[in-house]
Protein backbone atom coordinates (compact mmCIF):
# COMPACT_ATOMS: atom_id res chain seq x y z
CA UNK A 1 0.00 0.00 0.00
CA UNK A 2 1.33 3.45 -0.96
CA UNK A 3 1.40 5.76 2.11
CA UNK A 4 -0.57 8.99 1.64
CA UNK A 5 0.22 11.81 4.09
CA UNK A 6 -2.00 14.76 4.91
CA UNK A 7 -0.54 18.20 4.15
CA UNK A 8 -0.51 18.94 7.90
CA UNK A 9 1.97 16.09 8.51
CA UNK A 10 4.86 18.13 7.19
CA UNK A 11 7.61 16.70 9.38
CA UNK A 12 6.62 13.10 8.76
CA UNK A 13 6.27 13.58 5.01
CA UNK A 14 9.62 15.34 4.74
CA UNK A 15 11.31 12.56 6.69
CA UNK A 16 9.71 9.98 4.38
CA UNK A 17 10.90 11.93 1.31
CA UNK A 18 14.49 12.19 2.59
CA UNK A 19 14.61 8.45 3.20
CA UNK A 20 12.82 7.16 0.09
CA UNK A 21 13.26 9.86 -2.57
CA UNK A 22 9.47 10.24 -2.93
CA UNK A 23 6.41 11.03 -0.86
CA UNK A 24 2.69 11.32 -1.59
CA UNK A 25 0.10 13.72 -0.19
CA UNK A 26 -3.69 13.51 -0.03
CA UNK A 27 -5.72 15.83 -2.25
CA UNK A 28 -6.58 19.37 -1.27
CA UNK A 29 -7.85 20.23 -4.77
CA UNK A 30 -11.58 20.57 -5.54
CA UNK A 31 -13.01 17.71 -7.63
CA UNK A 32 -14.62 20.19 -10.09
CA UNK A 33 -11.19 21.71 -10.75
CA UNK A 34 -9.63 18.29 -11.36
CA UNK A 35 -12.40 17.40 -13.79
CA UNK A 36 -12.05 20.66 -15.67
CA UNK A 37 -8.28 20.25 -15.95
CA UNK A 38 -8.74 16.69 -17.21
CA UNK A 39 -10.99 17.96 -20.00
CA UNK A 40 -8.60 20.80 -20.85
CA UNK A 41 -5.56 18.49 -20.98
CA UNK A 42 -7.27 16.03 -23.31
CA UNK A 43 -8.22 18.84 -25.65
CA UNK A 44 -4.77 20.43 -25.58
CA UNK A 45 -2.80 17.28 -26.35
CA UNK A 46 -4.64 17.10 -29.70
CA UNK A 47 -4.05 20.82 -30.28
CA UNK A 48 -0.34 20.50 -29.50
CA UNK A 49 0.06 17.53 -31.84
CA UNK A 50 -1.28 19.74 -34.64
CA UNK A 51 0.91 22.69 -33.61
CA UNK A 52 4.16 20.70 -33.56
CA UNK A 53 3.58 19.34 -37.08
CA UNK A 54 6.36 16.78 -36.82
CA UNK A 55 5.69 13.43 -38.47
CA UNK A 56 8.07 11.83 -35.90
CA UNK A 57 6.27 13.41 -32.93
CA UNK A 58 6.93 11.08 -29.99
CA UNK A 59 5.53 13.22 -27.18
CA UNK A 60 1.83 12.64 -27.78
CA UNK A 61 0.18 12.81 -24.35
CA UNK A 62 2.65 15.42 -22.99
CA UNK A 63 2.38 19.21 -23.28
CA UNK A 64 5.73 20.96 -23.56
CA UNK A 65 4.59 24.06 -21.67
CA UNK A 66 1.06 24.09 -20.25
CA UNK A 67 1.23 27.84 -19.32
CA UNK A 68 1.49 28.59 -23.07
CA UNK A 69 -2.26 27.95 -23.22
CA UNK A 70 -3.16 30.16 -20.21
CA UNK A 71 -4.75 32.80 -22.48
CA UNK A 72 -7.36 30.31 -23.63
CA UNK A 73 -7.50 28.46 -20.29
CA UNK A 74 -6.49 30.72 -17.35
CA UNK A 75 -7.49 27.80 -15.07
CA UNK A 76 -4.13 26.23 -15.92
CA UNK A 77 -2.45 28.78 -13.65
CA UNK A 78 -4.97 28.44 -10.80
CA UNK A 79 -3.23 25.40 -9.36
CA UNK A 80 -0.15 27.54 -8.69
CA UNK A 81 -2.11 29.31 -5.94
CA UNK A 82 -2.50 26.07 -3.95
CA UNK A 83 -0.48 26.71 -0.80
CA UNK A 84 -0.75 23.13 0.50
CA UNK A 85 0.76 21.80 -2.72
CA UNK A 86 3.63 24.29 -2.65
CA UNK A 87 4.48 24.07 1.02
CA UNK A 88 6.20 20.68 0.74
CA UNK A 89 8.15 21.97 -2.27
CA UNK A 90 9.35 24.90 -0.20
CA UNK A 91 10.46 22.63 2.62
CA UNK A 92 12.60 20.66 0.14
CA UNK A 93 13.89 23.39 -2.25
CA UNK A 94 13.59 26.39 0.12
CA UNK A 95 12.02 29.73 -0.72
CA UNK A 96 12.17 31.27 -4.22
CA UNK A 97 12.06 28.01 -6.16
CA UNK A 98 10.59 28.31 -9.66
CA UNK A 99 8.83 25.97 -12.05
CA UNK A 100 11.15 23.79 -14.08
CA UNK A 101 8.39 22.20 -16.15
CA UNK A 102 4.60 22.33 -16.23
CA UNK A 103 3.34 19.46 -18.32
CA UNK A 104 1.10 16.40 -18.07
CA UNK A 105 1.02 12.73 -18.98
CA UNK A 106 -2.20 11.47 -20.53
CA UNK A 107 -2.12 7.77 -21.39
CA UNK A 108 -4.58 6.61 -24.06
CA UNK A 109 -6.96 3.75 -23.21
CA UNK A 110 -6.92 0.09 -24.37
CA UNK A 111 -3.27 -0.93 -23.78
CA UNK A 112 -2.07 2.64 -24.36
CA UNK A 113 1.41 3.81 -23.37
CA UNK A 114 3.42 7.02 -23.57
CA UNK A 115 7.20 7.41 -23.72
CA UNK A 116 7.26 7.44 -19.88
CA UNK A 117 6.51 3.70 -19.85
CA UNK A 118 10.21 2.84 -19.95
CA UNK A 119 12.16 2.57 -16.68
CA UNK A 120 13.90 5.94 -16.50
CA UNK A 121 15.15 8.89 -14.46
CA UNK A 122 14.18 12.46 -15.41
CA UNK A 123 17.52 14.12 -14.64
CA UNK A 124 20.86 12.35 -15.03
CA UNK A 125 23.08 13.99 -12.41
CA UNK A 126 23.42 12.90 -8.81
CA UNK A 127 24.28 15.52 -6.18
CA UNK A 128 24.16 13.59 -2.90
CA UNK A 129 22.32 15.27 -0.02
CA UNK A 130 21.44 18.34 -2.08
CA UNK A 131 18.01 19.07 -3.54
CA UNK A 132 17.98 21.48 -6.48
CA UNK A 133 15.04 20.00 -8.36
CA UNK A 134 11.81 18.19 -7.48
CA UNK A 135 9.14 16.56 -9.65
CA UNK A 136 5.48 15.92 -8.90
CA UNK A 137 2.55 14.12 -10.45
CA UNK A 138 -0.95 15.44 -9.70
CA UNK A 139 -3.60 12.84 -10.40
CA UNK A 140 -6.52 13.94 -12.58
CA UNK A 141 -7.95 10.40 -12.37
CA UNK A 142 -7.83 7.71 -9.72
CA UNK A 143 -4.63 5.79 -10.47
CA UNK A 144 -5.14 2.02 -10.49
CA UNK A 145 -3.07 -0.98 -11.52
CA UNK A 146 -5.41 -1.36 -14.47
CA UNK A 147 -5.07 2.19 -15.82
CA UNK A 148 -1.29 2.43 -15.51
CA UNK A 149 -0.42 3.78 -12.03
CA UNK A 150 3.20 5.00 -11.80
CA UNK A 151 5.92 2.61 -10.60
CA UNK A 152 8.65 4.00 -8.28
CA UNK A 153 11.73 2.17 -6.99
CA UNK A 154 12.16 3.40 -3.38
CA UNK A 155 15.46 5.02 -2.40
CA UNK A 156 16.95 4.52 -5.88
CA UNK A 157 17.78 8.22 -6.50
CA UNK A 158 21.49 7.68 -5.82
CA UNK A 159 21.66 4.53 -7.92
CA UNK A 160 23.71 5.26 -11.06
CA UNK A 161 23.02 2.18 -13.16
CA UNK A 162 19.52 1.26 -14.29
CA UNK A 163 17.89 -1.62 -12.42
CA UNK A 164 17.08 -4.71 -14.46
CA UNK A 165 13.43 -5.00 -15.46
CA UNK A 166 13.11 -8.04 -13.26
CA UNK A 167 14.50 -6.23 -10.21
CA UNK A 168 12.53 -3.07 -10.89
CA UNK A 169 9.11 -4.67 -11.26
CA UNK A 170 9.73 -6.94 -8.25
CA UNK A 171 10.80 -4.11 -5.91
CA UNK A 172 9.09 -0.96 -7.19
CA UNK A 173 5.93 0.31 -5.47
CA UNK A 174 2.86 1.34 -7.39
CA UNK A 175 1.26 4.75 -6.90
CA UNK A 176 -2.37 3.66 -6.74
CA UNK A 177 -4.25 6.60 -5.23
CA UNK A 178 -7.42 8.70 -5.60
CA UNK A 179 -7.53 11.64 -7.98
CA UNK A 180 -6.13 14.87 -6.56
CA UNK A 181 -3.34 13.02 -4.70
CA UNK A 182 0.15 14.30 -5.41
CA UNK A 183 3.28 12.21 -5.75
CA UNK A 184 6.47 14.23 -5.18
CA UNK A 185 9.71 12.59 -6.22
CA UNK A 186 13.38 13.24 -6.69
CA UNK A 187 13.55 13.21 -10.52
CA UNK A 188 16.74 11.14 -10.23
CA UNK A 189 14.68 8.20 -8.90
CA UNK A 190 14.11 5.18 -11.17
CA UNK A 191 10.44 5.17 -12.13
CA UNK A 192 8.04 4.32 -14.97
CA UNK A 193 4.48 4.97 -16.04
CA UNK A 194 2.31 1.88 -16.45
CA UNK A 195 0.30 0.63 -19.42
CA UNK A 196 -3.31 1.78 -19.50
CA UNK A 197 -5.42 -1.37 -19.85
CA UNK A 198 -8.69 0.40 -19.01
CA UNK A 199 -11.19 1.80 -21.49
CA UNK A 200 -10.66 5.45 -20.38
CA UNK A 201 -7.71 7.85 -20.63
CA UNK A 202 -5.43 8.03 -17.54
CA UNK A 203 -4.50 11.64 -16.86
CA UNK A 204 -2.21 13.62 -14.60
CA UNK A 205 -0.39 16.93 -14.47
CA UNK A 206 3.37 16.97 -14.13
CA UNK A 207 4.83 19.91 -12.22
CA UNK A 208 8.56 20.04 -11.61
CA UNK A 209 10.28 22.74 -9.56
CA UNK A 210 13.88 23.91 -9.30
CA UNK A 211 16.16 26.39 -7.57
CA UNK A 212 15.66 29.78 -9.28
CA UNK A 213 19.15 29.76 -10.82
CA UNK A 214 18.58 26.43 -12.60
CA UNK A 215 17.71 26.78 -16.31
CA UNK A 216 14.05 25.85 -16.79
CA UNK A 217 13.25 22.92 -19.08
CA UNK A 218 11.70 25.45 -21.44
CA UNK A 219 11.74 29.24 -21.17
CA UNK A 220 8.26 29.69 -19.70
CA UNK A 221 8.29 33.54 -19.73
CA UNK A 222 9.11 33.55 -23.45
CA UNK A 223 6.53 30.83 -24.12
CA UNK A 224 4.00 33.22 -22.53
CA UNK A 225 4.96 36.30 -24.56
CA UNK A 226 1.58 36.37 -26.37
CA UNK A 227 -0.35 36.40 -23.07
CA UNK A 228 -1.60 39.51 -21.23
CA UNK A 229 -0.11 39.06 -17.77
CA UNK A 230 -1.79 41.98 -16.01
CA UNK A 231 -4.11 39.74 -14.02
CA UNK A 232 -1.52 37.13 -13.12
CA UNK A 233 -0.58 37.50 -9.43
CA UNK A 234 3.02 38.40 -8.56
CA UNK A 235 3.54 35.09 -6.69
CA UNK A 236 2.47 33.15 -9.77
CA UNK A 237 4.78 35.16 -12.02
CA UNK A 238 7.68 34.52 -9.65
CA UNK A 239 6.93 30.78 -9.77
CA UNK A 240 6.78 30.83 -13.56
CA UNK A 241 10.27 32.34 -13.71
CA UNK A 242 9.45 35.98 -14.54
CA UNK A 243 11.68 37.16 -11.67
CA UNK A 244 14.59 34.88 -12.55
CA UNK A 245 15.32 35.74 -16.19
CA UNK A 246 18.94 36.22 -17.14
CA UNK A 247 19.55 39.82 -18.28
CA UNK A 248 20.04 40.39 -22.01
CA UNK A 249 21.25 44.01 -21.88
CA UNK A 250 22.83 46.52 -19.44
CA UNK A 251 19.57 47.97 -18.16
CA UNK A 252 18.18 44.51 -17.43
CA UNK A 253 21.20 44.02 -15.18
CA UNK A 254 21.95 47.52 -13.82
CA UNK A 255 18.54 49.19 -14.14
CA UNK A 256 15.87 49.98 -11.55
CA UNK A 257 13.26 47.54 -10.28
CA UNK A 258 11.16 47.88 -13.44
CA UNK A 259 14.03 47.13 -15.83
CA UNK A 260 15.85 44.39 -13.97
CA UNK A 261 14.92 40.86 -14.94
CA UNK A 262 16.51 38.88 -12.09
CA UNK A 263 14.84 40.40 -9.06
CA UNK A 264 14.86 37.63 -6.47
CA UNK A 265 17.54 36.35 -4.12
CA UNK A 266 20.06 33.79 -5.37
CA UNK A 267 19.54 30.91 -2.91
Ligand SMILES: O=C(O)CCC(=O)C(=O)O
Pocket residue numbers: 105116122137148149150151191192193194204206
Ligand atom coordinates in the same frame (compact mmCIF):
# COMPACT_ATOMS: atom_id res chain seq x y z
O1 LIG B 1 2.70 9.43 -15.72
C1 LIG B 1 3.35 8.65 -15.03
O2 LIG B 1 2.85 7.67 -14.46
C2 LIG B 1 4.83 8.85 -14.90
C3 LIG B 1 5.33 10.06 -15.63
C4 LIG B 1 6.81 10.03 -15.80
O3 LIG B 1 7.46 9.05 -15.61
C5 LIG B 1 7.52 11.22 -16.21
O4 LIG B 1 6.88 12.21 -16.58
O5 LIG B 1 8.77 11.20 -16.19
